[in-house]
Amino acid sequence: MAQDNPATESISPDASEDFLAADELDALRAERDELRDRFMRALADAENSRKRADRDRREAEQYGSTRLARDLLPVYDNLTRALDAASDETRTQASALIEGVELTLRELTNVMTKHGVTPISPAAGDQFDPQMHQAMFEAPVPGTKAGQIIQVMTQGFLLHDRLLRPAQVGVSSTPG
Structure with missing residues (x-):
């Protein structure tokens, strides 16, 4: 009499289909997880790109006029020097001219301030x-401490919070 051996029994067709379906299901789940991961990374990259572009746009709006502002600073300096050079006698004789230069300097200052130049x-x-x-020179000056400003040669300027041009100054080298 032949005994039934469970090890020699063949697998039923339904069981093999279930086994293949489980493998396919696992493969599909793995593919789904990989696609979800890639999607989330792409979404994060897109968000980072949007934020970077927004930051770059704001920076361009705020600091895009840097070159123009730097080019206008010598005009400001020259108008200021012209007013400083005018003596009381000149101011009396050419009051209309002096007033015109003062108004031009005031208008230039207003425009610069409007655009964030301070x-x-x-x-x-x-x-x-x-x-x-910016230290242009050092000199020992009695009654001052080392590192104190002793003379201002030109004003400096900021464009919003960035240095456009440092103030040019003379500094005391006298030990305090």
């Missing part, structure tokens, strides 16, 4: 700040 105006006795000032 002056850095150190005064004698202020402490030298290498972030905002």
Whole structure:
């Protein structure tokens, strides 16, 4: 009599189909997970690109006029020097001319301020700040401490929060 051996029994066709279906299901799940991961990464990249483009756009709006502003600073300096050079006698004799130069300088200042250009105006006795000032010379001056500003040669300017041009100053080298 032949005994039934479970090891020699063949697998029923339904069981093999279930086994293949489980493998296919696992493969599909793995593919789904991979596609979901790729989708999420692409979504994150797109969001990062959008944020970067937005930041670049804001920066271009705010600082795009840097070259023009730098080119206008010598005009400001020359108008200021012209007014500083005018003596009281000249002011009396050419009052209309002086008034015109003052109005032009005031208008230039207003336009620069409107576009975010603000002056850095150190005064004698202020402490030298290498972030905002450029030392043009050092000199020992009695009654001052080392690192104090002793003379302002030209104003500096900021464009919003960025340094456009440092203020040019003379600094005391007298030990305090």
